[in-house]
Amino acid sequence: SAAAVATAGLLGGCSNETSTNCEPCEPCETTSSQDWLGKAPQINESDLVKTIEADVVVVGAENGGMFAACAAVEEGAKTVLIEKFAEDFGGSGIRDTLGALNSKQQIENKDNPDRLDVITELYRVSNGYGDMRLYNTWADHSGEMVDWFTERLAEKGWAFKHEIDDHSKDVRYPIFDIGHTLQLGENAYDPNNSSRVLKEYATNLGLEIHYETKMECLVKENEKVTGLIASTAEGMVKYVAKKGVIVCTGGY
Numbered sequence: 210s211a212a213a214v215a216t217a218g219l220l221g222g223c224s225n226e227t228s229t230n231c232e233p234c235e236p237c238e239t240t241s242s243q244d245w246l247g248k249a250p251q252i253n254e255s256d257l258v259k260t261i262e263a264d265v266v267v268v269g270a271e272n273g274g275m276f277a278a279c280a281a282v283e284e285g286a287k288t289v290l291i292e293k294f295a296e297d298f299g300g301s302g303i304r305d306t307l308g309a310l311n312s313k314q315q316i317e318n319k320d321n322p323d324r325l326d327v328i329t330e331l332y333r334v335s336n337g338y339g340d341m342r343l344y345n346t347w348a349d350h351s352g353e354m355v356d357w358f359t360e361r362l363a364e365k366g367w368a369f370k371h372e373i374d375d376h377s378k379d380v381r382y383p384i385f386d387i388g389h390t391l392q393l394g395e396n397a398y399d400p401n402n403s404s405r406v407l408k409e410y411a412t413n414l415g416l417e418i419h420y421e422t423k424m425e426c427l428v429k430e431n432e433k434v435t436g437l438i439a440s441t442a443e444g445m446v447k448y449v450a451k452k453g454v455i456v457c458t459g460g461y
Contacts, residue, residue: 250425258444263289263417266437266450267457268424271302274457275407276354282414286452290416291439293423303403306372308387311352314359314371315386322385324348330383355389358403365406368392422446427454 265281267274270292281288292299315321328344359369372388391403408418421442428436428447436449448454 252425252438252445256445257438257447258441260447260449261289262449262451263287264450264452265289265455266291266448266453267455268437269457269459270299270404270418270420271457272304274455275303275404275411276358277455277457278416278418279407279411279414281455282411282416288411288416289448290411290418291422291424291448292418292420294420296418296420297401299420301400301404303407305403306388306390307351307355307358308347309351309355309389310348310387312355312359312371312389313352314355314389315352318371318373318386320371320373320386322387326383327385327387330385359389361410362391362403362406365409367402367406368394424456424458 264286265278265288267278267281267288267290270278270290274290274292278288278290309315310324310327311321328341328348331344332339332341355369362369368391369389370392371386372390373386374384376384393402396402408416412418419439419441422439423441424437424439425445426438427434428438428449434450434454436447437454438445438447440446
Protein backbone atom coordinates (compact mmCIF):
# COMPACT_ATOMS: atom_id res chain seq x y z
CA SER A 210 0.00 0.00 0.00
CA ALA A 211 1.00 3.61 -0.30
CA ALA A 212 3.07 4.81 2.63
CA ALA A 213 2.70 8.46 3.50
CA VAL A 214 3.79 10.76 6.27
CA ALA A 215 1.18 13.43 7.01
CA THR A 216 2.74 16.64 8.22
CA ALA A 217 0.93 17.86 11.30
CA GLY A 218 -0.10 21.50 11.12
CA LEU A 219 -1.05 23.87 13.93
CA LEU A 220 -4.40 25.15 12.81
CA GLY A 221 -6.90 27.63 14.20
CA GLY A 222 -10.22 26.14 15.19
CA CYS A 223 -13.64 27.70 14.70
CA SER A 224 -15.55 29.34 17.49
CA ASN A 225 -17.23 26.85 19.80
CA GLU A 226 -20.24 29.11 20.16
CA THR A 227 -22.05 27.45 17.28
CA SER A 228 -23.74 24.09 16.87
CA THR A 229 -20.94 23.03 14.53
CA ASN A 230 -18.96 22.20 17.69
CA CYS A 231 -15.84 23.81 16.27
CA GLU A 232 -13.21 24.37 18.91
CA PRO A 233 -9.78 25.97 18.91
CA CYS A 234 -6.96 23.51 18.36
CA GLU A 235 -4.07 23.49 20.79
CA PRO A 236 -2.30 25.80 21.38
CA CYS A 237 -4.91 28.27 20.14
CA GLU A 238 -6.64 29.09 23.42
CA THR A 239 -4.83 32.39 23.74
CA THR A 240 -5.37 35.29 21.39
CA SER A 241 -2.31 37.38 22.18
CA SER A 242 -0.63 39.46 19.51
CA GLN A 243 2.22 36.94 19.61
CA ASP A 244 -0.04 34.11 18.43
CA TRP A 245 0.85 33.61 14.76
CA LEU A 246 -2.35 31.68 14.22
CA GLY A 247 -4.40 34.83 14.72
CA LYS A 248 -7.97 34.96 15.88
CA ALA A 249 -10.10 31.86 15.34
CA PRO A 250 -12.73 32.36 12.62
CA GLN A 251 -16.35 32.79 13.67
CA ILE A 252 -18.42 30.37 11.59
CA ASN A 253 -22.11 29.85 12.35
CA GLU A 254 -24.28 26.90 11.43
CA SER A 255 -26.30 29.24 9.22
CA ASP A 256 -23.15 29.98 7.19
CA LEU A 257 -22.92 26.38 5.97
CA VAL A 258 -24.24 25.70 2.48
CA LYS A 259 -23.86 21.91 2.66
CA THR A 260 -22.31 18.98 4.53
CA ILE A 261 -20.16 16.29 2.94
CA GLU A 262 -19.51 12.98 4.68
CA ALA A 263 -16.52 10.70 4.16
CA ASP A 264 -14.45 8.18 6.07
CA VAL A 265 -11.24 10.17 5.61
CA VAL A 266 -10.67 13.79 4.61
CA VAL A 267 -7.18 14.77 3.45
CA VAL A 268 -6.13 18.42 3.36
CA GLY A 269 -3.51 19.40 0.76
CA ALA A 270 -2.97 17.70 -2.61
CA GLU A 271 0.78 17.81 -2.95
CA ASN A 272 3.54 15.49 -1.67
CA GLY A 273 2.10 14.20 1.60
CA GLY A 274 -1.56 14.71 0.78
CA MET A 275 -1.64 12.87 -2.53
CA PHE A 276 0.20 9.88 -1.06
CA ALA A 277 -2.03 9.88 2.04
CA ALA A 278 -5.17 9.97 -0.11
CA CYS A 279 -3.89 7.06 -2.20
CA ALA A 280 -3.18 5.06 0.96
CA ALA A 281 -6.68 5.72 2.30
CA VAL A 282 -8.54 4.68 -0.85
CA GLU A 283 -6.36 1.59 -1.19
CA GLU A 284 -7.65 0.54 2.23
CA GLY A 285 -11.23 0.98 1.01
CA ALA A 286 -11.99 4.22 2.84
CA LYS A 287 -14.36 6.72 1.25
CA THR A 288 -11.87 9.55 0.87
CA VAL A 289 -12.12 13.22 -0.06
CA LEU A 290 -9.01 15.25 -0.81
CA ILE A 291 -9.36 19.03 -0.61
CA GLU A 292 -6.94 21.57 -2.08
CA LYS A 293 -7.10 25.35 -1.78
CA PHE A 294 -5.65 26.00 -5.23
CA ALA A 295 -7.16 25.28 -8.64
CA GLU A 296 -6.45 21.98 -10.38
CA ASP A 297 -3.84 23.43 -12.75
CA PHE A 298 -1.72 24.32 -9.72
CA GLY A 299 -2.92 22.31 -6.78
CA GLY A 300 -1.24 18.93 -6.58
CA SER A 301 1.60 19.98 -8.84
CA GLY A 302 4.06 19.87 -5.97
CA ILE A 303 5.01 16.17 -6.01
CA ARG A 304 8.76 16.35 -6.14
CA ASP A 305 10.62 14.88 -9.11
CA THR A 306 13.24 13.56 -6.69
CA LEU A 307 12.38 11.77 -3.44
CA GLY A 308 14.83 10.51 -0.86
CA ALA A 309 14.60 7.06 0.67
CA LEU A 310 16.40 4.30 2.48
CA ASN A 311 16.02 0.56 1.81
CA SER A 312 14.31 0.85 -1.56
CA LYS A 313 14.53 -2.19 -3.82
CA GLN A 314 16.74 -0.26 -6.24
CA GLN A 315 19.17 0.79 -3.51
CA ILE A 316 19.48 -2.80 -2.32
CA GLU A 317 19.91 -4.09 -5.88
CA ASN A 318 22.55 -1.42 -6.56
CA LYS A 319 24.35 -2.34 -3.32
CA ASP A 320 24.19 1.35 -2.48
CA ASN A 321 21.87 1.58 0.51
CA PRO A 322 23.22 4.23 2.91
CA ASP A 323 23.50 3.44 6.60
CA ARG A 324 20.41 4.57 8.48
CA LEU A 325 22.24 5.98 11.49
CA ASP A 326 24.77 7.85 9.35
CA VAL A 327 22.00 9.52 7.33
CA ILE A 328 19.89 10.48 10.36
CA THR A 329 22.98 11.81 12.14
CA GLU A 330 23.77 14.07 9.17
CA LEU A 331 20.16 15.27 8.97
CA TYR A 332 20.27 16.14 12.64
CA ARG A 333 23.62 17.89 12.24
CA VAL A 334 22.57 20.14 9.34
CA SER A 335 19.41 21.09 11.26
CA ASN A 336 21.60 22.28 14.16
CA GLY A 337 19.80 19.83 16.42
CA TYR A 338 16.36 21.27 15.71
CA GLY A 339 15.21 18.33 13.59
CA ASP A 340 12.48 16.07 14.92
CA MET A 341 13.95 12.61 15.45
CA ARG A 342 10.48 11.09 15.29
CA LEU A 343 10.09 12.31 11.72
CA TYR A 344 13.59 11.19 10.76
CA ASN A 345 12.92 7.70 12.11
CA THR A 346 9.51 7.47 10.46
CA TRP A 347 11.08 8.46 7.15
CA ALA A 348 13.90 5.94 7.58
CA ASP A 349 11.43 3.16 8.44
CA HIS A 350 8.96 3.71 5.60
CA SER A 351 10.55 5.73 2.77
CA GLY A 352 11.84 2.67 0.93
CA GLU A 353 8.39 1.10 0.86
CA MET A 354 6.92 4.42 -0.32
CA VAL A 355 9.43 4.79 -3.16
CA ASP A 356 8.89 1.17 -4.26
CA TRP A 357 5.13 1.78 -4.39
CA PHE A 358 5.56 5.07 -6.26
CA THR A 359 7.98 3.46 -8.72
CA GLU A 360 5.34 0.81 -9.53
CA ARG A 361 2.57 3.38 -10.05
CA LEU A 362 4.75 5.46 -12.39
CA ALA A 363 5.88 2.37 -14.32
CA GLU A 364 2.24 1.47 -14.98
CA LYS A 365 2.01 4.70 -17.01
CA GLY A 366 5.37 4.35 -18.76
CA TRP A 367 7.46 6.50 -16.42
CA ALA A 368 10.78 5.44 -14.91
CA PHE A 369 11.75 6.44 -11.37
CA LYS A 370 15.43 5.67 -10.88
CA HIS A 371 17.80 5.53 -7.94
CA GLU A 372 20.62 7.96 -8.67
CA ILE A 373 24.21 7.22 -7.76
CA ASP A 374 26.50 10.20 -7.28
CA ASP A 375 30.18 10.56 -8.10
CA HIS A 376 32.10 9.54 -4.99
CA SER A 377 35.56 9.84 -6.57
CA LYS A 378 36.22 13.40 -5.39
CA ASP A 379 36.97 14.52 -1.88
CA VAL A 380 34.26 16.77 -0.46
CA ARG A 381 33.76 18.38 2.94
CA TYR A 382 30.41 16.74 3.55
CA PRO A 383 29.18 13.14 3.32
CA ILE A 384 27.38 11.95 0.21
CA PHE A 385 24.44 9.60 0.65
CA ASP A 386 22.75 8.17 -2.43
CA ILE A 387 19.18 8.45 -1.20
CA GLY A 388 17.71 10.22 -4.25
CA HIS A 389 15.22 8.61 -6.67
CA THR A 390 14.32 10.76 -9.66
CA LEU A 391 11.62 10.84 -12.33
CA GLN A 392 13.20 10.18 -15.72
CA LEU A 393 11.77 12.49 -18.36
CA GLY A 394 13.26 10.76 -21.40
CA GLU A 395 11.74 12.47 -24.41
CA ASN A 396 8.89 13.94 -22.38
CA ALA A 397 8.73 17.66 -21.70
CA TYR A 398 9.10 18.79 -18.12
CA ASP A 399 5.77 19.44 -16.43
CA PRO A 400 5.37 19.78 -12.65
CA ASN A 401 2.13 17.80 -12.93
CA ASN A 402 3.68 14.68 -14.48
CA SER A 403 3.74 12.65 -11.27
CA SER A 404 0.55 14.05 -9.79
CA ARG A 405 -1.46 13.12 -12.90
CA VAL A 406 -0.43 9.50 -12.47
CA LEU A 407 -1.47 9.40 -8.81
CA LYS A 408 -4.69 11.35 -9.38
CA GLU A 409 -5.78 8.92 -12.09
CA TYR A 410 -4.84 5.93 -9.94
CA ALA A 411 -6.66 7.20 -6.86
CA THR A 412 -9.79 8.49 -8.58
CA ASN A 413 -10.17 5.11 -10.26
CA LEU A 414 -10.32 3.70 -6.71
CA GLY A 415 -13.00 6.21 -5.72
CA LEU A 416 -11.08 9.26 -4.50
CA GLU A 417 -12.91 12.60 -4.75
CA ILE A 418 -10.77 15.73 -5.16
CA HIS A 419 -12.25 19.13 -4.36
CA TYR A 420 -10.14 22.00 -5.67
CA GLU A 421 -10.38 25.66 -4.64
CA THR A 422 -11.48 24.41 -1.23
CA LYS A 423 -9.64 25.97 1.69
CA MET A 424 -9.81 24.56 5.17
CA GLU A 425 -10.77 27.25 7.66
CA CYS A 426 -10.90 25.19 10.84
CA LEU A 427 -11.06 21.73 12.30
CA VAL A 428 -14.26 20.48 13.90
CA LYS A 429 -13.76 18.83 17.29
CA GLU A 430 -16.09 16.91 19.58
CA ASN A 431 -14.83 16.08 23.07
CA GLU A 432 -11.28 16.93 21.98
CA LYS A 433 -11.49 14.51 19.04
CA VAL A 434 -11.21 15.88 15.51
CA THR A 435 -14.31 14.80 13.62
CA GLY A 436 -14.11 16.94 10.49
CA LEU A 437 -13.47 20.42 9.21
CA ILE A 438 -15.08 23.47 7.67
CA ALA A 439 -13.78 24.81 4.37
CA SER A 440 -14.49 27.86 2.27
CA THR A 441 -15.47 27.27 -1.37
CA ALA A 442 -16.87 29.30 -4.24
CA GLU A 443 -20.35 28.19 -3.08
CA GLY A 444 -19.77 29.18 0.53
CA MET A 445 -18.79 27.38 3.72
CA VAL A 446 -18.90 23.58 3.55
CA LYS A 447 -18.72 21.21 6.49
CA TYR A 448 -16.78 17.96 5.98
CA VAL A 449 -17.56 15.12 8.38
CA ALA A 450 -14.74 12.58 8.62
CA LYS A 451 -15.88 9.35 10.26
CA LYS A 452 -12.39 7.89 10.61
CA GLY A 453 -10.11 10.89 10.58
CA VAL A 454 -8.67 14.05 9.05
CA ILE A 455 -5.14 14.00 7.64
CA VAL A 456 -3.58 17.46 7.45
CA CYS A 457 -0.83 17.66 4.82
CA THR A 458 -0.29 21.38 4.43
CA GLY A 459 2.82 23.55 4.58
CA GLY A 460 5.06 21.67 2.15
CA TYR A 461 7.05 23.06 -0.75
